Amino acid sequence: MxxxxxxxxxxxxxxxxxxxxxxxxxxxxxxxxxxxxxxxxxxxxxxxxxxxNSEGFFKNAPLIPGAKKALENLSAKYRLFIVSAATEFPLSLTEKQAWLNLHFPFISWKQMVFCGSKEIIQTDIMIDDHFKNLDTFSGESYLFTQPHNALTSPGKHKRVHSWAEVENILLHHSYLTKTE
Known part of the structure; x- marks a missing residue:
């Protein structure tokens, strides 16, 4: 998988x-x-x-539209890992885990990776909104559009604008049937 x-x-x-x-x-x-x-x-x-660095910032963040449904659908075909560079903000560690548990109960603690640098991550695919994380990644990379990256060329990464677009690519793309 x-x-x-x-x-x-x-x-x-x-x-x-x-x-x-x-x-x-x-x-x-x-x-x-x-x-x-x-x-x-x-x-x-x-x-x-x-x-x-404020208490509650990460715990109370709203969910990006379509994320929960998309991850539920993707989890049927892929092994998912939530990878967050959380150690820079120590308060965020427990808040991020609580947030994930609330919004994604089907994601186990074994699938949550809280780190400093993501350069060690070696999955097949990475979805991130920061070039600093994607540029060191050797697999297939997707740049999730946010205002800070919206005017920059995605370069070697594929740009995605929504979770519906991610689902369309990763669940309906022809390579999925070739590698199953």
Whole structure:
């Protein structure tokens, strides 16, 4: 069975919506994702490190539309691993596990990988929103569109804009039937 490493923040958890909501509560300014295109997360959200180090930030992040259904469907054909560079933010470790348990009860603790660098990950496929994780990956890579990467060419990675698109590629693509 082929394996997939799936990033959490920006791919499963809608941290952009979380940042935008927190920014509004703190400043009264409502940011539009369109105006954030091309900006790094740090440029877009001046209080980024305050937010990600706040209790509840990761535990309360909203789910990206279609993620739960897609992972349920993908888990029938692939071995899934949620891979998150979580050790940079120590508070996030237990919150991320609680969040995954809540939203993806079919993902076991054995399929949750919390790390610093993802360069050691050796699955067949990786889905992530950051080039720093995909560029060191030797398998098939998919860049999940988020404002910070929206204006950048995906290069050697395939760009995906939604979980419906991921499902269409990975569940209905011709190579799936060739390798089963």
């Amino acid at each position: 082929r394996t997939i490493a799936i990033d959490m923040d920006g791919v499963l958890a809608d941290v952009y919506r979380q940042f935008i909501d927190m920014h509004f509560r703190e400043t009264g300014e409502r940011l539009n994702p369109e105006q954030l295109k091309g900006l790094t997360e740090k440029e877009a959200f001046p209080y980024l490190y305050t937010h990600v």
